[in-house]
Amino acid sequence: MFRFIRKVLFSIGLLFFGVLIGIQEANEGMLKMKGYEDPQFKDALTFQYDGDEGYEATILGESVTKKDLEEKKKQLEEMGAFNFFTEMAKKIGGFVTDFFEN
Structure with a gap:
């Protein structure tokens, strides 16, 4: 039972990150199609290194x-x-x- 739950949770996590990657690819496709950067289009998932604070993640425009x-x-x-x-x-x-x- 534990192995089944672990497999299901892993599958859900994998699909979630697949959706985020798909959103990111769609965003890049929109930028290529449009020909210029629009500030309204935000990246789906970004990581930034802030020195002392470490890494900061941004998911769908919201900082985590x-x-x-x-x-x-x-x-x-x-x-x-x-x-x-x-x-x-x-x-x-x-x-x-x-x-x-x-």
Whole structure:
């Protein structure tokens, strides 16, 4: 079951990046067809190195940084988001621990 889920998640990730590459190719095709650069056409996926801050990714015109991801993680922790699999793993771990202690 775990191998199946891993294959499905890998396939979904691969298809997602394929879509981003397709959007990028379509953007380049539009620029070639138009003959000049239009600021309204943004790259689908770009990476820039900012020296001290490291790499900065831009997906569909929106900047994604490590700081943004950390803020979202804190926000989810504050909301107390419920993760079914984490709770099940904790219960199973507690059961196994109790079983072997007795």
